Amino acid sequence: PVQYADYTLWQRELLGDEDDSESVGASQVEFWRRELAEIPQELQLPFDRPRPAVASHAGDVVELAFDARMHRRVLSLARESGASAFMVMQAAVAALLSRLGAGEDIPIGSPVAGRLDEALDDLVGFFVNTLVLRTDVSGDPSFVELVERVREADLRAFGAQDVPFERLVEVLNPVRSMGRHPLFQVALAIQNAPVSELVMPGLEAEAGPGGTGAAKFDLSFNLAESFTGSGEPAGISGGIEFAT
Known part of the structure; x- marks a missing residue:
């Protein structure tokens, strides 16, 4: 059976040597250099107090829920655009932030599962990577046009998802600050994997x-x-975590 050590060896073999211009690692790093060139160092959001010099990481959550009707509309728009529900929600977040004064170039961080092979489905281990998804809101696009832009940018990014985010920060070397996260300060994650139940003898768990x-x-x-x-849409729910 495949073990986590097998995955780590496979990943090293896949990425190869960054000094080799023909390697996957080198080509993906070069992609991100181009994709994230001149990315905003910090999104200008309408905070009600100044950003501290050193982030405290104190936070809170506002709960959020969309009903089945809204869920169906999101999936319908996604199908019409050849996109995913995630891409529609990303376009919505980017449009919202832009309207709130964050500009027309909106980088959003997002986790990817990293389980690109069926052999990894049931394997215990950390495969998740973080991608920087850049959304161009310039030119007053319609929302459908914005979803199409998001789709194109995301598909490019998903094709270069193997370079670890930490390595990307090292290579791109953005201006570092103890008060903000590098390359993006807003994240979006949508869980679409089936929810599994924890079953243990003699215990009820929820x-x-x-x-x-x-x-x-x-x-x-x-x-x-x-x-x-x-299999019918029943809603989208979760929360918005924010730095207090």
Whole structure:
């Protein structure tokens, strides 16, 4: 059976030597150099107090829920655009932030599962990577046009998802600050994997909210799609974590 050590060796072999211009690692790093050239160092959001010199990471959460009707509309728009529900929600977040004064170039961080092979589906281990998804809101596009822009940019990014985010920060070397996260300060995650039940002999277990009082970023939209037993959209819910 495949083990996590096998995955790590495979990843090193896949990326190869960055000094070799023909390697996957080198080509993906070069892609990100181009893709993230002149990225905003910091999104100008309408905070009600100044950013501290050193982030405290103190945070809170505002709960958010969209009903089944809205969920159906999101999926309908996604289908019409050849996109995903995630891409529609990303376009919505980018449009919102732009309207709030964050400009026309909106970088959003997002986790990717990293389980690109069926052999990894049931394997215990950390495969997640973080991508910087850049959204161009310039030129007053319609929302459908914005979804199309997001789709094109995201597909490019998904094709270069193997370079670890930490390595990307090292290579791109953005201006560092103890007060903000590098390359992006707003994150978006949508869980669409089926929810599994924890079954243990003699115990009944259910998942519940576990507020941490912490925030990794300025804003983090953490959402999950739910479906009925017959696969019909049942709503999108979650929360917006924010730095207090």
